[in-house]
Amino acid sequence: MLISLLTALPHGRAVPDELSFAKGEKLDFTLHSHRFGVELAGENPSLGQLWDELQNSLSSLTDERIAAEFEAETQTKPQMSLSRTINRVLSHELVHKGWTGESGIFQDPEYQNERRWRLDFSKVLIDSDSVRRGIAVEVAFNHGEAIAWNLLKPVLASELNHVAKQIDIGSGIGVVIAATESLKDAGGFDSAVGSFEKFLTYLKPLQNQLTVPMIIVGLEAPKRFRVAKVKDPRTGRNSGQIELL
Numbered sequence: 001m002l003i004s005l006l007t008a009l010p011h012g013r014a015v016p017d018e019l020s021f022a023k024g025e026k027l028d029f030t031l032h033s034h035r036f037g038v039e040l041a042g043e044n045p046s047l048g049q050l051w052d053e054l055q056n057s058l059s060s061l062t063d064e065r066i067a068a069e070f071e072a073e074t075q076t077k078p079q080m081s082l083s084r085t086i087n088r089v090l091s092h093e094l095v096h097k098g099w100t101g102e103s104g105i106f107q108d109p110e111y112q113n114e115r116r117w118r119l120d121f122s123k124v125l126i127d128s129d130s131v132r133r134g135i136a137v138e139v140a141f142n143h144g145e146a147i148a149w150n151l152l153k154p155v156l157a158s159e160l161n162h163v164a165k166q167i168d169i170g171s172g173i174g175v176v177i178a179a180t181e182s183l184k185d186a187g188g189f190d191s192a193v194g195s196f197e198k199f200l201t202y203l204k205p206l207q208n209q210l211t212v213p214m215i216i217v218g219l220e221a222p223k224r225f226r227v228a229k230v231k232d233p234r235t236g237r238n239s240g241q242i243e244l245l
Contacts, residue, residue, distance in 0.1 A: 001096060004127055005212045005233075006010070008062065009042065009080065012230065014121040015098050020051075024200050025222075025224055026059060026229075027061045027066075027183075027221075029061075029198050029217050029219050029220060030180065031218075032095060032164070032196075032199075032203075032215070032216040032218070034210065034214040034215070034216060035210070035212070035213040037173045037174070037175075037215040038216045040141075041173060045127070046126075046127050046133040047172065047173060049125065050125065050134065050135045051135065051173075052121055053094070053099070053123075054175060056097075057094050058059070058090070058177075061090075062087060063222045064088065066082060066086065067242050068086045070075060070085045070227070070240070070242060073088075074239065074240070074241075078237070078239035079147045079239065079240050080188055080239060081141075081188035081189045082188060082227060082238060082240075083105075083187070083220075084140040087120075087133070087139055090139060091154060092119075099123040100121065100122050102118050103118060103166065104117060104167065105119060105153065105165065105166060107165065108164060111163065119136045119154070119157060119167060120137050121137040122134060122137065123135060123141075124169055124172070130216075132168060132169070132170025132172070133170055134157075134167075134170060135165070135169065135173055136152065136153065136158070137176075138153055138174070138176045138177070140176050140178045141179060142193065143193065143194065144192055144198055146194065147207065149196070151176060151199070153212070154173075154176070155209070155211060157174070158174070158193075159211065172212075172213050173213045174213070174214040174215075175216075175217060176199060177209075177217045177219065178195060178196040178216065178218060178219070179193060179196060181193075181196075181221050182195045182220055183219050183221045184224075186222060186227065187221065187226070187227050188229060194241070196217075215244050224244065225242050225244050225245055226242075226245060227240040227241065227242065228240070229245050
């Protein structure tokens with residue numbers, strides 16, 4: 001099920017004059033509902049609250065804020081794409097709303113130190129009927145070979161396992177945030193990064209493994225700028241630079 005949404009709510013500091021945009025110009029995003037993830041988020045009060053918090057955080061991804069954050073980051077370390085910037089903005093917004101970043105899936109110390117056993121973000125609420133319901137979030141801007149693993153991690157955070165859980169979303173849903181092909185192109189992403197469109201092709205063959213309802217979010221490209229790759233004449237290395245459209 002595909003649902004196109006236009007996010008709202010402008011956030012962030014002003015960008016320099018040479019990178020000025022209309023305030024509130026924001027990234028569009030598209031949703032794919034796996035096992036009725038979107039529908040469950042709309043029907044259950046606890047999941048609805050968490051999903052609203054996540055959508056409001058996605059709404060903070062305005063052209064103005066992303067460009068400002070990207071420019072600030074490049075002053076200290078050259079950036080090739082918008083991936084780090086988008087991650088930082090989402091982290092700031094979600095942690096401020098009480099979400100846990102880098103939450104471990106398992107309690108066993110053997111699985112504590114490796115990032116592969118961690119969720120990017122999670123939050124759990126207890127319903128009035130004492131049922132745990134939470135959302136496990138993966139921001140999947142990594143290599144396409146990790147697509148199956150990114151989809152499986154929310155399942156591990158929900159289903160019973162032989163390893164004791166650190167985070168248990170109970171009767172919750174998973175959310176995977178990915179870049180559409182348009183964002184990959186305009187945002188300077190490496191061609192090997194798994195796209196939203198590629199994620200969707202994994203859902204059917206993995207239907208029996210992906211037993212937890214999910215929402216796959218595809219972030220679209222900024223409307224007013226793109227990231228152009230430029231070569232530093234001193235170092236010969238490429239870096240990203242904001243280019244107005």
